[in-house]
Amino acid sequence: MFNYAVRRILQSIPILFIVFSLVFIIVRVLPGDPATAALGDYASQAAVESLRKSMGLDVPLWKQYVRFLGSLLQGDLGNSIITGYPVGAQIVRVLPYTLQLTFSAILLGYILGIPLGISAAVKRNSFVDYFNRVFSLIGLSIPAFYLGILLMYLFSIKLRLFPVVGGGDLWDLGSNLRHLFLPALSLGLVMTAYITRMTRSSLLNVLMEDYIRTARSKGIPAKIVLFKHALRNALIPIVALGGLYAVVLIGSSVMIEIVFSRPGLGSLMVGAIKQRDYTTLQSVMVLYALIVVALNLVTDLIYGLIDPRIQYK
Amino acid sequence: MPVGITQQQRIWLTFKRNKTAVAGLVIGVLIVSMAILAPWIAPMDPLVQDPFNRLSWDVEGHLLGTDDFGRDVLSRIIWGSRVSLMIGATSVLLGLVIGTALGMTAGYFRGKPEIMIMRSVDVMMSFPDLILAIAITAALGASTTNLILTIGIVMTPRFARMAYGSVISIMESDYVLAARAIGARAPRTLFRHILPNIFGELVVAGTLWVGEAIRLEANLAFIGLGVQPPTPTWGNMTREGIDVLINAPWISIFAGLSILITILSFNMLGDGIRDISDPKLRGGEGKGYT
Numbered sequence: 001m002f003n004y005a006v007r008r009i010l011q012s013i014p015i016l017f018i019v020f021s022l023v024f025i026i027v028r029v030l031p032g033d034p035a036t037a038a039l040g041d042y043a044s045q046a047a048v049e050s051l052r053k054s055m056g057l058d059v060p061l062w063k064q065y066v067r068f069l070g071s072l073l074q075g076d077l078g079n080s081i082i083t084g085y086p087v088g089a090q091i092v093r094v095l096p097y098t099l100q101l102t103f104s105a106i107l108l109g110y111i112l113g114i115p116l117g118i119s120a121a122v123k124r125n126s127f128v129d130y131f132n133r134v135f136s137l138i139g140l141s142i143p144a145f146y147l148g149i150l151l152m153y154l155f156s157i158k159l160r161l162f163p164v165v166g167g168g169d170l171w172d173l174g175s176n177l178r179h180l181f182l183p184a185l186s187l188g189l190v191m192t193a194y195i196t197r198m199t200r201s202s203l204l205n206v207l208m209e210d211y212i213r214t215a216r217s218k219g220i221p222a223k224i225v226l227f228k229h230a231l232r233n234a235l236i237p238i239v240a241l242g243g244l245y246a247v248v249l250i251g252s253s254v255m256i257e258i259v260f261s262r263p264g265l266g267s268l269m270v271g272a273i274k275q276r277d278y279t280t281l282q283s284v285m286v287l288y289a290l291i292v293v294a295l296n297l298v299t300d301l302i303y304g305l306i307d308p309r310i311q312y313k
Numbered sequence: 314m315p316v317g318i319t320q321q322q323r324i325w326l327t328f329k330r331n332k333t334a335v336a337g338l339v340i341g342v343l344i345v346s347m348a349i350l351a352p353w354i355a356p357m358d359p360l361v362q363d364p365f366n367r368l369s370w371d372v373e374g375h376l377l378g379t380d381d382f383g384r385d386v387l388s389r390i391i392w393g394s395r396v397s398l399m400i401g402a403t404s405v406l407l408g409l410v411i412g413t414a415l416g417m418t419a420g421y422f423r424g425k426p427e428i429m430i431m432r433s434v435d436v437m438m439s440f441p442d443l444i445l446a447i448a449i450t451a452a453l454g455a456s457t458t459n460l461i462l463t464i465g466i467v468m469t470p471r472f473a474r475m476a477y478g479s480v481i482s483i484m485e486s487d488y489v490l491a492a493r494a495i496g497a498r499a500p501r502t503l504f505r506h507i508l509p510n511i512f513g514e515l516v517v518a519g520t521l522w523v524g525e526a527i528r529l530e531a532n533l534a535f536i537g538l539g540v541q542p543p544t545p546t547w548g549n550m551t552r553e554g555i556d557v558l559i560n561a562p563w564i565s566i567f568a569g570l571s572i573l574i575t576i577l578s579f580n581m582l583g584d585g586i587r588d589i590s591d592p593k594l595r596g597g598e599g600k601g602y603t
Binding site for chain 2: 027138141143251255288292
């Protein structure tokens with residue numbers, strides 16, 4: 001396991017390197033000159049030139065690239081070209097909101113999805129199964145932002161139960177949770193659809209195995225066969241795939257943050273694109289890349305731990 | 314299953330028995346017809362404004378009410394289907410062509426091309442589709458062509474991976490070995506022997522991924538990075554509607570519903586096709602929802 005872990009960690013280094021380079025390229029080809037964008041169209045030529053210089057845009061591209069990687073390695077994300085504040089501080093301010101949203105959605109997905117999936121698999125082709133299939137089909141099809149709008153309309157505008165927009169005060173638990181509820185529910189329901197479906201098909205697969213038939217024929221009560229023999233094995237892929245789902249969920253969280261005007265990495269990124277704030281944009285993308293690569297790594301390690309055969313592939 | 318029928322007939326018989334898939338197909342065909350027939354079935358010009366009937370639900374002649382400029386919401390939804398479907402289909406086609414070419418190259422030649430292509434594919438696939446798409450659109454700028462290009466690029470790795478897998482397995486088959494043994498060059502082997510055999514499954518997968526492409530387009534439009542107003546798309550209508558959600562909820566609700574129904578029909582169809590190819594299991598997992 002140790003060797004596998006080390007090998008897998010070493011493998012992610014070149015991937016990170018490629019991703020960082022990709023971010024650099026994408027941000028450099030953004031239309032418009034960042035210095036002109038920061039100062040506005042009526043700025044004097046001299047002012048634009050001096051800003052370009054202070055931003056390090058006057059040196060050749062390869063030098064900019066080396067500088068970019070160098071400061072990344074030192075953990076320096078630079079200052080926003082629009083506000084002038086350090087990007088790192090801004091990210092630290094909004095990151096808790098995104099993490100809170102994503103984790104509660106994942107949690108909700110597992111809490112609701114696993115029992116739903118089990119009930120569907122056990123009573124295959126029953127009404128419960130039918131309901132579950134319709135629910136997960138709609139859940140997989142609905143764009144997260146549309147679900148968010150529907151819930152917002154119903155619970156915030158019609159029933160006035162929750163605040164319409166904003167992230168609330170991070171340090172005031174009541175306000176925080178009230179602001180979190182609808183965004184987390186929107187994202188969590190989509191997640192539930194995934195987990196339900198996954199649990200159902202994984203459990204159905206296991207229930208067809210020989211050792212389940214053996215257990216049953218030995219006269220072991222159905223409940224024990226289900227929870228002790230079948231479920232344990234069925235849950236392996238579901239738990240192990242949690243990291244992968246989290247990656248997908250991070251994409252959806254961008255949309256939910258925009259619908260609910262909630263602070264977070266997604267809002268920060270979209271705001272940066274609209275303002276052409278390229279330092280912020282590149283930092284947010286680097287951070288997303290780090291999170292994604294880390295999640296993929298963790299998923300692989302968990303898988304390796306659960307299923308030792310994977311370590312030798 | 315009756316005997317003495319062709320493979321196609323057998324697939325069709327299995328398909329017909331799957332009610333979900335048939336429903337998905339029917340809805341899909343209706344939506345495509347709506348897009349094609351938009352100029353004839355839309356009750357009004359989607360761009361004509363009516364300042365006296367802004368944001369009103371029960372005005373005569375506006376079945377689904379009017380928006381902030383007094384434009385007919387139903388007509389805008391009907392016209393919007395054109396943009397969404399066109400971008401969805403073209404971008405998937407682009408991804409299919411580029412991805413298949415890359416995947417076949419990697420699978421046929423192995424070695425260096427394989428490592429370079431498949432590693433890049435891995436890196437791209439490890440990213441959430443939406444974040445990749447946002448980054449590329451931001452770099453290219455928002456226009457219809459760039460949107461197709463963006464979504465096409467996001468779709469490319471999926472096709473590459475699929476084509477790669479198929480080529481690898483088919484390379485060992487007798488007829489490919491035979492073709493190579495009699496001295497067929499790479500292009501001939503690839504286009505005459507390999508491509509025709511993997512094309513079918515790629516097209517089926519591609520058809521189903523149109524739903525994903527439409528979802529991506531709607532997401533980008535919702536953020537404001539898609540086709541720009543006043544051209545109606547379902548995504549930018551949902552976006553415009555959210556500002557007036559309190560007074561005129563129907564704009565967002567119906568525009569979003571159109572997106573949901575379209576993606577739903579593709580997913581229903583996809584489930585059915587999966588059932589046919591693997592009747593043992595109902596319901597698998599797809600990549601990427603946003």
